[in-house]
Amino acid sequence: MNEFWDDLWKRERAFLSSGGGEYRHDASFVAVSTLAGQYYCEYKAENEYAFGEVPTEAKEAGTALHDELIPTKEITEAEFVELVGKKEPSYAVLNVWGSVGGLRMVGTPDHIVWSAGKPLWLVELKTTKGDPGSLWEDQESQVRVYGLLLDVMGLDCSKLGLALARVRADGLDAERRREWITEVSSALLKGATKEMEKRYGGSLKVHLFRHDRRAAVRAVTAKAGYWLREREPTSSTSVGKCRACEYADKCVKSLVRVSDRERRPV
Ligand code: SF4
Structure with missing residues (x-):
């Protein structure tokens, strides 16, 4: 197993040092979140490059809640390999990367549940002030492409499930926030997300998908032409x-x- 990870870190370093700014905006890589944003409006990517990222109250509140619900601490590559190699489920994220449809992509998912070196669940958290039950194409595409990149990296994704958790901040007291990541991971492993949603009384919806390589590739290729300068932004x-x-x-x-x-x- 260590050989696999050593090779993966080596391939990652080679991948990240490749690319010569040949995409639109002279980019060498496309972030999964930016590609997903094209499903909302492609012109947002144009504006992001022209004006930079614009901070908003909603974004800041979302990031703060995000950090509270999914606290992380940095660990070494060796610690990561040891942790995810255990048979009992463990939680750890890594950067994902890979080429799909002519695009070199990079990203960082919110949360991954592992067992014996295999990713079992990839979780993306989205905070909302609206209805958590709504499912948006940009958010579904984001979680699908993260799953695809794990696959492209060579991980065994035969048991991989994808979870898009949409939560309303007003439904979460301090204790719930502290326990959230453990609670959702355990619910996913037990197939008990419906029961968890009931406990949250309408302030949580966990949208579930199986990893589907073809659907995820389609999600990328539908938007790649913009980066490859094959067409203008919509x-x-x-x-x-x-x-x-x-x-x-x-x-x-x-x-x-x-x-x-x-x-x-x-
Ligand atoms: S067209 Fe412009 S203002 Fe409208 S959603 Fe797209 S980027 Fe935003």
Whole structure:
């Protein structure tokens, strides 16, 4: 098993030192989260490169809750290998990477449950103020592509399940927040996420998917043409999306003005 991991770290270093900025915006790699964001609106990626990331209250609150629900500490490669190699389930994340559809991709999932060196569950947490039961294509694509990259890296994904956990902050008291990651991991292992959702009374929904290589490859190839300069970016046709977008007051494709919330003439 150690040979496998030694080889994987070596391949990772070679992968990360490859690439010469040949993608759009002179990028050498595409982040999984950015690719997933293209499902919301591709022009967001354009704006991110033009204006940088725009902090918002909602993003900051989401990040803080995220850190509280999934606390992490850095460990060495050797500690990681020992931890995930145990038969009893263990929790550890690693950066994922790989080439799919001509795109070199990188990312960091929120949480992975392991047993005997195999990933059993990959979990992505999304906080929301809305209905946790809603399932969005960008979020589903993100979790699917993380799973695909584990597969591309050469991990045994024969038992891999994918979980997209959507939670409302107002449904989580301090104790729940402390226990959340253990509770959701254990519910996934026992096949008891429905019972967990009931305990959370509508403030949690765990959307489950099996790892599906073909569906995940499709999710990448549908958006790769933008990075490969094969086509120009598309933009949202939804006023609601533009209204909720942090770039609405700067974006040349915006359908609203933040100042007056009026629709732009076309
Ligand atoms: S303002 Fe609208 S068109 Fe522009 S990036 Fe945001 S969602 Fe897309």
